[in-house]
Amino acid sequence: xxxxxxxxxxxxxxxxxxxxxxxxxxxxxxxxxxxxxxxxxxxxxxxxxxxxxxxxxxxxxxxxxxxxxxxxxxxxxxxxxxxxxxxxxxxxxxxxxxxxxxxxxxxxxxxxxxxxxxxxxxxxxxxxxxxxxxxxxxxxxxxxxxxxxxxxxxxxxxxxxxxxxxxxxxxxxxxxxxxxxxxxxxxxxxxxxxxxxxxxxxxxxxxxxxxxxxxxxxxxxxxxxxxxxxxxxxxxxxxxxxxxxxxxxxxxxxxxxxxxxxxxxxxxxxxxxxxxxxxxxxxxxxxxxxxxxxxxxxxxxxxxxxxxxxxxxx
Numbered sequence: 001x002x003x004x005x006x007x008x009x010x011x012x013x014x015x016x017x018x019x020x021x022x023x024x025x026x027x028x029x030x031x032x033x034x035x036x037x038x039x040x041x042x043x044x045x046x047x048x049x050x051x052x053x054x055x056x057x058x059x060x061x062x063x064x065x066x067x068x069x070x071x072x073x074x075x076x077x078x079x080x081x082x083x084x085x086x087x088x089x090x091x092x093x094x095x096x097x098x099x100x101x102x103x104x105x106x107x108x109x110x111x112x113x114x115x116x117x118x119x120x121x122x123x124x125x126x127x128x129x130x131x132x133x134x135x136x137x138x139x140x141x142x143x144x145x146x147x148x149x150x151x152x153x154x155x156x157x158x159x160x161x162x163x164x165x166x167x168x169x170x171x172x173x174x175x176x177x178x179x180x181x182x183x184x185x186x187x188x189x190x191x192x193x194x195x196x197x198x199x200x201x202x203x204x205x206x207x208x209x210x211x212x213x214x215x216x217x218x219x220x221x222x223x224x225x226x227x228x229x230x231x232x233x234x235x236x237x238x239x240x241x242x243x244x245x246x247x248x249x250x251x252x253x254x255x256x257x258x259x260x261x262x263x264x265x266x267x268x269x270x271x272x273x274x275x276x277x278x279x280x281x282x283x284x285x286x287x288x289x290x291x292x293x294x295x296x297x298x299x300x301x302x303x304x305x306x307x308x309x310x311x312x313x314x
Contacts, residue, residue, distance in 0.1 A: 018155050026151040027223070032263045033158040034219045037165050039243040039255030041212025044169065046241070047250035048178060049205030050185030051099050055111040056240045058118035059088045059210045061232025063217020065122065068135040068227055077141040077218065084214035092210025096203040115237055122229035134228030138221045148222075158219055165212060172208075173252060181205055185250070246287060248294030257295050 018026045042056045063084035070080045098110040122129050129135070140148045141157070148154040172178055180201045183191035192198045221227055239262055247258025261284075269279050291298040 014159060015156075018152055023151045026155050028263060028267060030151070030155045030158045030223050032259050033155070033162045034216050034223060035240070035243065035263055036255050036259040037162055037219070038213045038216035039240050039247070039259050040165060040169050041209035041216070042240050043209075043244050043249065043251075043255045044172070044181070044212070045205050045209035046244055047248075047254065048173065048181040048185060049202065051096075051202060051205050052104065052108045053095075053111045053206065053209065054108055054234070054237045054241065055095065055115045055118070056209070056213045057232050057234070057236030057238075058115045059092065059213030060217040060220060060236060060240075061118060061122060061227075061229070062088055062091070063214035064221040064227050064232065065129055065135070065217075066214070067218040067221040068138045069128075071139050071141070071222065072135060072137060077222070080218050081215065084218045085211045088214030089207045089211040093203050093207040095210065096206030099202050099206065100199055112234070115234055119229055119233050122232060129229070132228060134226055135221075136226045138225045138227070140222040140225075154223065158223070161215065161219060165215065169212075170252060177201070177204070182250075242284065245292075246284060246294055248296030251294070251296045254294055254296055261295070 014029075018029055021029070038056055038060050041059075042053060045051050045053050045056075063080075066084045066087065067077065067080040070083065071077055095111065095114055099107050102110060123131055125131070126133070140154050142148070143157070146153070148157045173181075180191070180196050183194070183196055184198055184201050184205070188198050224231075243258035243262045244255055245258070246261050247254030247256065265283070266277065266280050269275075287295070287298075291301070293301075
């Protein structure tokens with residue numbers, strides 16, 4: 001009951017928050033929604049299936065370039081969503097094959113190589129991506145007469161897509177697929193002995209997580225309305241990894257909280273001028289040093305420690 005009430009309060013807050021903000025504040029909320037979608041995909045791959053990936057930012061870039069190339073030529077954003085989902089799903093499936101043979105830091109190096117390859121393609125293949133010059137003038141969509149050109153309208157569009165993605169991810173986690181992912185993370189040998197097709201679920205974890213990265217990219221392009229390769233370098237993948245770990249890997253609401261910390265906290269610390277990035281880094285290091293399970297894990301530990309004391313008081 002308390003969990004449902006908390007979700008309702010958070011939903012109302014997200015709907016009401018932008019009405020008291022300036023355009024830049026609305027942009028940050030929209031960016032939080034977009035990054036949360038990408039982090040949800042990585043959480044499926046890493047947090048639930050236990051497969052390390054340093055390529056999630058590359059799939060955001062693939063989705064963003066698909067959206068930019070199509071919408072600047074007059075194609076609807078819906079087609080960009082479909083193309084990004086299909087292409088990122090297929091590439092993610094292929095990228096999952098190395099995970100069948102290698103694991104842990106070896107798999108991280110494989111995905112790192114893929115991320116480097118994507119960045120080099122985006123930067124050097126000017127005939128397709130315009131290279132370092134980037135793509136500008138990316139339009140925001142009009143849906144059934146509803147124009148999302150204004151920052152507030154586009155924020156609600158991003159929030160709607162986030163709600164749909166979160167609902168689909170929640171259903172998946174509660175389904176047999178989610179239980180199979182968790183079994184794959186905890187003990188692949190035991191999962192295989194219990195009849196779980198570890199090969200198929202490993203590939204599915206990469207493919208679905210990559211497709212969600214593509215969806216985030218399709219939203220990112222019209223949000224910023226100008227994209228260039230540097231935005232999708234390794235730093236983005238590391239930032240998404242940080243979101244998942246800080247929020248709480250393997251926890252449904254971890255990406256929501258982790259993305260809020262990564263996107264919003266540096267802005268709140270700007271009052272310190274040149275020190276804000278250092279303060280942010282110190283916060284993250286202290287959190288991971290004392291609570292590797294993330295903020296939600298820290299909250300769970302606090303609840304457990306509070307319950308016995310409350311009972312003894314009675």
